[in-house]
Amino acid sequence: METPEIEKSKVHITVEIIEYVPNSVVIKTILKKSTGNISVMSFDAGEGLTEKTTPFDTYAQIIEGTAKIVIDGESHELMTGQSIIIPAHAPNCIKPNGRFKMILTVIKSGYD
Template identity: 30%
Template sequence: MPNNTINPAQAFEITSLINATEQSIASRILAKTTGGNLTLFAFDKGQGLSEHSAPFDAIVMVIEGELTLIIDGQPVKAVPGTIVRMPANVPHAVEAPQAAIMLLIMLREITQNTN
C-alpha cells in the first residue's frame, strides 16, 4: 500500500487496518487529498490527545470502545455508531476511558482560483 494509505477499489475490515499499542496511541492515514485526510486512531485505555485546535472542521466516528471529546470545554461522549463534528478553530481534546478506535475525517477548505 503506497504511502501507508489503503488501496482503491478494495474492501477492508476497518479494525484490521491498525494495531493498537499498549499504553499508547496508534494512527494511520488511510487517505490524503488536498481536501482533507482520513485517519484511523487506536487509543489504549487512559490515553488521549491534549487540547488543541485546527484551522478546519474534523469529524470523529467511533468504531470500537468509548471516547470523551472535550469541545470548547464541553464533554461529549462518543460510542460506536456516533458521529461528532469538531468545528474549526475551536479547542478540543480526546480522552479514552477505555480502549477505542476512531476514524477522523479532516475537512479542509479548498479555495477556488478565480484567475
C-alpha cells in the same frame, strides 16, 4: 515517518485496519490529499490527545469502544457508531475512556 495509504479498490474491515499498541496512540492514514485526509486511530486504555485547535472542521466517528471528546469545554461521551463534528478553531481534546478506535476526517477545501 509517514504511513502509506491503505490499498485502493480493495474491501477493508475498517475496525481491523489498525491494532492497539500498549500505552500508545496509533494513527494510520486511509487517504491523504491536499484538500483533506482520513485517518483511523487506536487508543490504548489511559491514552488520549491533549487540547489543540485546527483550522478546519473535523468529523470524528467512533468505530470501537467509547470515547470522551471535549469541545470548547463541553464534554461528549461517544459510543461505537456515534460521531461528532469538531468545529474549526474550537479547542478540543480526547480524554481516556478505555480502549477505543475512531476515524477522523478533515476537509480542507471550501472553508468559509
